[in-house]
Structure formats: structure tokens, C-alpha cells
Amino acid sequence: MPQRDPFNHADYIFELKLDGFRSLAYVGEHETRLISRKNKVYSFTSLAAAIHIDLDWQAVLDGEIVILAPEGRPQFYELPRRRGSGEAVFFAFDLLWLDGEDPRERPLIERKQLLLSLVPARPSVLLYADHIDRDGVEFFRLTCEARSGRHRREVETRALWREWFKIRNPGYSQCEGRRELFEKKRGGVRA
Secondary structure, eight states: OOOOSOOEEEEEEEEEEOSSEEEEEEEOSSOEEEEOTTSOBOSOHHHHHHHHHHOOSOEEEEEEEEEBOTTSOBOGGGTTTTOSSSOEEEEEEEEEEETTBOGGGSOHHHHHHHHHHHSOOSSOSEEEOOOEEEEHHHHHHHHHHHTOSSSOOEEEEEESSSOEEEEOOTTOOTTTTOHHHHOOOSSOOOO
């Protein structure tokens, strides 16, 4: 069920919605592949190779490919061009598989703790997508204030188990002219 307003809840964590390409990182023994929601291999070969070097585990990570501006803001329009003021990075927000084990039956917060222990210390192209617990209302307010201007951000909330949904900043302007990219298909829940 979509949630339209910010809320506080002890059973939820709150994360910033990054403006990038959603991807699974399949980190195998010999290579890493970045795969889209439509099961297409992304052409970010140098990013995939760097993740492979940085992660000493075979794993499947759920995350977002992002190009960051020098001040740290995602630059969505630079992704299709494969250029920008910085290299592409991979923000991992969930761990779906690790060395032959499937942790998805564990609560999301436990998977995130395990993921955090795997992500290398900076500098690295593999980054941990942090979160805050419980206080979604204040997080949303601060995010909207910090991201004012032409490129306002969204806040995405994700449940401790499997449910997830977005709470969109009413002043968010990035969907203008690309509404079809923001429309959610009915059915299905992201694990």
C-alpha cells in the first residue's frame, strides 16, 4: 500500500532515494556484472571491475549506479552519457546472496549490518547506502530542506522485512518530462 506522507515507525528504516540506475551487482569468482531490472547487463565495465577488486566475497548486492557531482549530489542525466564530473559509483542498500548463502529471510536491518561489514573503507566505488531508524518525519523534513532548488530529492522508505515504498517530496522536479520513468507498475514488492 503506497504511503504518501512522512511517518515515524519503529519497524521501518528510512533512506535517501538516489537518482541513478537501479542495479543488482553479481559479484562472481572471476567477474562482476551490473544487471538492470529488465535483466540487461549495464555497460559500466570499469565500475564492475572496480567492485570486483574491492569486494572479496561472491555476492549479489541490490543498489543504485550513481554519478556524483563534486558536492556529492547525484547527476542522473550524466549516467546515460557515461560521463560527468566524477566516476560512477555503486551505492549498495541490500545484500541478497553471500558466498552460497541466501540471507533474504533475515530482517533487512540484519542484512544491512552484514552488508556494511563487507563494503570496503573509502576510497572505493562501492559505497554503503546508510539509513536512519524510526524518525521518518524529521528525516523527510531535513532532506526536503537540504535539497531545495531545481533538483529536489525524494525520500524512500523501506520496511525491515520486504515491503518498500517512496514518499515523494511535493516539490520534486526531476520527474518533469520523464513521468514514465517514475510510474510504478502495479504488483510485486522489492525484496
